Amino acid sequence: MALRVAEEGLSSCSGCEVAILNLGERLLALAPQLDFVHMPLLMDHKYFGQLGDGDLKRLEIPQAELGLVSGGVRNQEHLEVLQAMRANCGTLVALGTCATHGGIPALINGLANAELMERYYRGCETNDPAPDPTETVPPFLERVYALDEKVKVDIYLPGCPPHPDHIAEAVLAFLEGREPALPHKSVCDACPTVRQGKGQLKSVRRFLQNAQYDPAKPIADMRCLLEQGLLCMGPVTRAGCSGADGEAPRCLKARVPCRGCYGPVRQNGNQMLDMLNALASNGIDIKTLPDRAGGLLRFSGAHGRLRPRPAAK
């Protein structure tokens, strides 16, 4: 019997779902073994009956052995969908960094909801001030949550989006009844750039001009971008973006520094703390970094990491 799979995206951008599609021919090959019972991006299963007449209090998601959830939890609907997924899926996978650590949408966690609403509906040049929408739209939670702040998560598959190789590995491992072999080291593990040490730097530059490198030469000949004085989140970020074939990290392939989209190396690590600490330990004045919280917790602001500035005492 085919493996029943349910998939949902919460507060997210559908990039994770596109990453699933980017399995390409592998997806077609896997298809006979999979039975997608729910996946709003691709198929038409509805929460409240196919005729739209179900009980709005009973959000329905079919039973599945494997549940994939992308996106963080931002509003009441997300929470209900997530809880239904958890209740109906044997194994729950947090798919993508929004699901594992809040992702980019969790940047809003640095602000209170009221500030957001004020800006959106009353502080915008193109619209007249209006009250917040409240009718028939799901109310916001106080912030964006990672899935494991609300339900138990069985497998973490970070990445913005996760590399299709690892999505395939997670599914295959599940089919084969084994632990998925996922990367657990940092981006540097896959990064071939030349590293010597970071002690000679005193500050870190903004990325206002391209890194120094010879475009005719392979990345393995380029000096580590952090050692070039560019903030690169590689050392504190989970590897994986380069996929299973061990290619260079993808941002590095474009010769731009990593921004940490796979979240912290250790699931419960803190990219901001780890990066600031690594820089400070190397004698780099961390105050030279602009927008530290927003920059270093760009992808991992859930788990209470990014929070509104406390009001001045």
Next chain:
Amino acid sequence: MAFEPKILAFSCNWCSYAAADLAGASRMQYPANLRIVRVMCSGMVHPNLVMEAFSKGADGVMVLGCHPGECHYLDGNIKAQARLAVVEEMLDAYGLEPERFRLAWCSSAEAERFVEVVTEMTEAVRGLGPNPFRPTRPEDAQEVA
């Protein structure tokens, strides 16, 4: 019952830990709110340990090292000092009062200073009240299944 803060200190073996011993040998009295974790150097203390202490409910955390220039390992204390900015940043991000953390220098002979620092810290933290920060951890998460 009055609030009795729990304060954790990472204390360098070569200076403040020795000063704490000396304070004992000299029978100096200080508040019993301190718990010392002995380390070989203040430069050994990962800021994450400090934050872990806060996340587990410490009301105050100290890192006590040798005076600048007196580090047993050349400049571990200078690294600890550089990391101070990291802890400050994290406290700020977490909305904890900066006074809950203190980095202080104290040589092995400065038992008085040790006592003074610990007493000051205890009183300061007592004034701040309990650590309001409790993490949301997976085990706190609501189970649905």
Next chain:
Amino acid sequence: MAKTINIQPVTRIEGHARISIQLDDQGRVADSKLHIMAMRGFEKFIEGRPAEEVPRIVSRICGICPWMHHTAANKAVDQCFGAQVPPAGRKLRELMQVMAHISDKILHFFFLAAPDFVMGAGADYKIRNVLGLAQAAPELAAQVVKMRQAGQMMLERFAGKVIHPVAMVPGGFAKPMSQKERDELLAGAGEQLEFAKFCMKYAKENVFAKLDQDALSLGRITTGFLGLVDPADGSLNLFDGALRLMKPDGSYLDFNCRQYADFLGERVETWSYGKFPYARVWGEGFSMDLEAPKGIYRSNTLARLNVCDRINTPLAQAELEEFRRRFGRPAQSTTLYHWARLIELVYACERVLEILEDETITDPLVRNPVEPRAGRGVGCVEAPRGSLIHDYVTGDDGCIASANMIVGTTHNLAPMNMSVRRAALDAIKGGQVSEEALNQVEMAVRCYDP
């Protein structure tokens, strides 16, 4: 027996929406709404971020068209910082953006929309999807999947990341193109064009040929249109140009993107987190009344083909001419979005080849250094789903002081609501609600590819 039908979630679209249809006591459609269920607040939370970082953040607005946000944001930051992009940098940017259009169109047409046409609007929902399509037409599916994948890989091999790209940077592009990369891309682009031609042919034979009057009137409404045109000759331009706002009668105004706020306004409704843009400049206000709409214009493929005077690539121009012959200008049928989409696919493939054939694209100077400063920039591109506007103001530190964005889909929120209403009115009669009827309502939404 009044009741509310909830189509939730609206499926095979990007994003989170719900359709509610109120039936009155007679089972007639009394009201319907398309609710946008979420709002993430990008405009707010990019405040304070260094502007040069923003192109890598705002791509997360949409995982299907991240390149569009990436491009628009870079254009906006360039203006804030007063940056001059070297010619090769500009070419690489357009190349990437147009290539991204190719994958997107294949995705939308075959993965999201086609099941309705190939499997039938009333097919069982369990097979009315791309996987069902794959079983029903394995060869076609294999071909489509392969070509879409090839397009994605072309982008990824050259630019690192394809979903949430990073290769564009304020001041230009992060890496130059080597001759080897150019050769590979040229080869790939040739195949993509062949495939585009195949798609056009396939669709004409198997989908468009079946578009009867009913199909053409699905969700049909009458509105104005908005899209970028090349200021030089009014031709289709996805990457850059002036905005053209066309009235339902075909008359139009062209304006610089920076003036968008003088021409467009946004309406807030209490029942949707999404705002409703309208043509403020028409001075008639805003109304989604099906019979007497006010201020309503549409964006996206059909809109672009309606507003442009011509297309500067031969195959696409030929298709446009045929399209206009059959449907006039402006064409109003909502279903024609799909047709227009495939014409744009042909254009995009031709344009990619054109850009790649320019030898100067391998010039190593692809980025000029930028200096953070106070400024304002409005970056505008045509995203698959419509005209995308990013408007940033930076402070002296080069960090974002304020931002406003109108994304492609948003332009179409009001028209979509109207099309939903129209489709619901047409599909639901006498309280008879079928899966097929409800799917037809959704199909009206899917034309807009939200």
Next chain:
Amino acid sequence: MTLTEVREVSGQAGDFTVRLLEHPRYVDMDKCIACGECARKCPKKVDDEYNQGLGKRKAIYVKYPQAVPLKYQIDPENCIYLKNRKCGACVQACPAGAIDFNQKPREKTVRVGSMILTPGLKPFDPAGIRTWGYDVFPNVITSLELERYLSVSGPTEGRLARPSDGRPVKRMAFLQCVGSRDLNKAGHGYCSGVCCMYALKEAMIAKDHEPDLDVSIFFVDMRTHGKDFERYYNRAKEAGVKFRRCRVHSLEPAEQNGGVYLRYITDRGKQVGAEYDLVVLSVGLETPPSAAELAGRCKVGLNQNLFAERGGFQPVQAKGRPGMFVSGAFAGPHDIPQSVTEASAAAAAASLPLARVRHSLTREKRFPPERDVRGEEPRVGVFVCHCGNNIAGVIDVEELAAYAAKLPKVAHVERNLFTCSQDTQELLKKTIQEQSLNRIVVAACTPRTHEPLFKETLKASGLNENLLDMANIRNQGSWVHQAEPEKATEKAKDLVRMSVAKVALLTPAPPLTVEVKQSALVVGGGLAGLVSAHGLAEMGYPVHLVELTSRLGGSALHLYQTWRGEPVEGKLDSIIRKVTSHPLITVHLNSKVSGAEGFVGNFLSTIQGPQGETQVEHGVGIMAVGGRAHKPGEYGYGEHRRVFTALEFDKLHTLGDSRVRGGKTFVFIQCVGSREPERPYCSRVCCTHSVQAAIELKEQDPTRKVFILYRDIRTYGQREEVYRRAREAGVVFINYDMHEKPRLRLDNPDMVEVLVWDHVLHEPFRIPTDVLILATAIVPNDLNKELARIYKLPVDADGFLQEAHAKLRPVDFATDGLFLAGLAHYPKPVEETVTQAQAAMARAATVLAKTRIDLDSIKARVIEERCDGCALCVDVCPYHAITLEEVQGEPGRKLVRIEAAKCKGCGCCQATCPKLGVEVAGFTYEQLASQVAAALA
């Protein structure tokens, strides 16, 4: 052997018989646990000499809290019991039964081959000399008293208050040269060498405590000739300390406020006065009578200053007394680095003649084989010590033990009266074996004193010594919370819980040792290199000596005498001959080190010579690449044929050049290139050199006019004698200011006209000069930088090699196994170079004396499953122990590697790694985190 004195010495070098007298301590050192109960109960209060009599101590006491050994002693002069057989409170108080009033003086005889005399110094006592008003005005104190006032552990806890009325001090004056450079009042002609620097330090600390404090230092010459001292002087000036160049000739009571009124004459000749709240006498050093007595018993000669007589080329050898060596202030007024250096040098010199019998008296301890506990579940044994009543009197030990028994992984809990006692060790051993315990927690006192003891016990029980943790419930528990027994008990539970949590995670670490290659590399064939190379070879170790030029001798080739007038050339020739003919020394001329790798005991250096590269293995290295004379770009040097550097002048003088021979007027300009913004250090040797040369010029022809234009004359220590002789000989000393440097007219080729501002006459003074001698700076060699790169050694801001610790490790590098000596370290005269070279050789010999070095088990290690070679830790390591290396068989993949022999276990890497990819044994992140969690559980 404490409280012990030398009574008599007989025999000779290689075989002395020394009769010793050990005075009774009245405390059994084996039993005393230094708990201090005795002192608390002792009713007799005595002035505390450590606090300069400013505080009180008891008749039973430790001299100061850091005393080694930390054991109490009874002062028989003051003990009531010893005086009249009453009291005995301490006997009652002592929980360990350590008081023993029956101890008697004991005689001992030891036979030794060499002797080192270091009886130390006594501060000059200014009492009784009216000028200084010390025992007249309460607000006149000595610098040593001030030191205690400023110390937070001192009697006022660091507050600066007037002794007379305790009011805050607003204005403070230091009077320099009290008891120094003063034959009239003090009978000391010498400079004490340390007072300028300590006055600066005290002034700065006082300013630090009280930033608005007005501090003036009245001085004759500021003598900040040590490494980095001049910078400190400059900092003090910037900090607002006022410097007044004059002797104060009288102190009077101020009219109001109880202050002190000083009268003095400014350097501009004006008489002025000022009031101060506190006057500090910067007292000098002198030899105490007891030291003089010791010298007598050892037949070691003292000079007129009562310092031991010695020579410039054998600076730690007591003159005319083979086998006897001297160091520290007994050998002359020294500061800390010089004393420490000399101590090492004395050790080297004393052990040289004994090299043949090395290790003949060594005994080794044996332990049973270690039980492999890996794979076993932790079975923790908790031993709660009562420490007599020290712990049990405050903490409810019964409750604590019961609590410990319930903690997870605890298999056995036991209470002991004294866990550290000898019989308890046997018990511990038995319990560990019987109960199959594999982790031990001792809840007692501090690991700083007792961990080694319990580690031995673990070893003796067949357990790895690292499976131990101590819960410090005494020093950091019962003793500091005596009034809060409940809280103390709660805290003790926490501490035990923390220890149990940590100990369960401890893993056995095998003892690490590295082999020592029994040979040395000495870089630099100057005097320092020659002395150390020769010494090491004499000790029996092969030495490679690398010299850049074609000739051995270095800068000393240009010197002709030491400050004592000993000729250099012959001595230098002799040591060069000894070195070149020594069978164990390989001299590499025209060579330099071009690369190196390795660590203590195992260096591999590449020597690049005329015949190409050779690689040598060596266990230690001494860096002695010397320095050179600065070539000035001022004062007409290189333009006028009558302007010379000091070394050039010496040569012309020796050769009898007509310009010198016929010269009538000679001018020396001091500090040419030194103490300038570009080179803010004192070159240390130039004052003495110029003064000596001036004397010679005068002695040769008393009609000659000789001028020395100086900023401060720095004839430190006993060199002051030379300065005095010069003034007596009629050499004219004219002070100039950095901002009013001497000016020259050079238009006459046969004469240089020197113009200098005369502070006495208040007008420019013209000196038509036959020979102008520039006392130029000593600058470091560029080789320093090269060595720094090759061996990863630090170089200071002036380009000199940077020692591990300026005071306590003056010839070591932070990198183990590498040492430094000579001008590469800092400018210094011949005898100090020789001393330092001997010291470096002594330090090197401590490594070479062993065939293997035991390394501390507290080392960082890489966890390969976590490390990904990001290189964040590489530059964080202060010891350069971390390198990034490619994984074998996986091209392109790199991991960091830690050289255990270089690692000191500071954990800077562990605190940097975001991935927990490095950890320090015994202090891993997980272990520390377990303590954190347990503390807050």
